Amino acid sequence: MYEIFIFDVDGTLIDTEEAVMGSLQKMLKVHFNLSVPQQDLKFVLGIPGAVSLPRLGITDIELGNQLWNNYMADFKKTIHVFDGIQQLLSTLKEHSVTTGVVTSKTYQEYQNDFVPFGLADDLNYIVCADDTELHKPHPDPLQKFLQISEAIAESSIYIGDTIYDYECARDAGIDFGLALWGCKNPDSIPAKYKFEHPKDILSLIKPQ
Numbered sequence: 001m002y003e004i005f006i007f008d009v010d011g012t013l014i015d016t017e018e019a020v021m022g023s024l025q026k027m028l029k030v031h032f033n034l035s036v037p038q039q040d041l042k043f044v045l046g047i048p049g050a051v052s053l054p055r056l057g058i059t060d061i062e063l064g065n066q067l068w069n070n071y072m073a074d075f076k077k078t079i080h081v082f083d084g085i086q087q088l089l090s091t092l093k094e095h096s097v098t099t100g101v102v103t104s105k106t107y108q109e110y111q112n113d114f115v116p117f118g119l120a121d122d123l124n125y126i127v128c129a130d131d132t133e134l135h136k137p138h139p140d141p142l143q144k145f146l147q148i149s150e151a152i153a154e155s156s157i158y159i160g161d162t163i164y165d166y167e168c169a170r171d172a173g174i175d176f177g178l179a180l181w182g183c184k185n186p187d188s189i190p191a192k193y194k195f196e197h198p199k200d201i202l203s204l205i206k207p208q
Helices: 017-032 038-044 049-055 061-078 085-094 107-113 140-149 163-172 198-204
Strands: 004-007 098-102 125-127 156-160 175-179 193-195
Touching: 004 140, 017 038, 017 061, 038 049, 049 061, 061 107, 085 098, 085 198, 098 140, 125 140, 140 163, 156 163, 163 175, 175 198, 193 198
Parallel strands: 004 098, 004 156, 098 125, 156 175, 175 193
Antiparallel strands: none
16 A cells, blocks of 8 residues: 555656657658658657657757647647546545656646646646656656655555656666556556556555
8 A cells, every 4th residue: 555656647647649649740750851650659658858859860859859849739639638537636635645746748848738637736746857867767757756755665656657667666666557548568568556447546545
């Protein structure tokens, strides 16, 4: 049972896959004359642009991220909250459970893509890509969360949808739960728990 519930954002709390992939594909075509199938861009899901863009041959990371974020606005209508997430976060708050997010989004991306859905009010702490020098799959983001929340790893669980989330949790000494509703390759990702639906997470609340 856990006292601290930490969530990834993309693919866990909100579904941004179509927006992330579509905007990146459009940016690469318009500004770099690169035609890349979306299948070949899936590796970017779950890691910051500063990590993924160099793998696509883009050297001006600041410009690439800015252009990518600009095109996200064209796909904003495709972003939505996963079913059951609002109720999950509300219930955790009612139980006075400490919650938060550790995301590969920058703070500005978090403000643009996540905050408008109204979920942020139910979260106690936020760690974005700007907050650490190293990013997932490195454990630094979760270690930063433990530092600012004064939580301990043994009482915490991190819930995400990618192998990067698992590796980050593993190396931070935090148990990992896999969000199957957003995960594309669940059989290849180890996890202490595999959740079919957000409500399944509630069974792990430590009794008062």
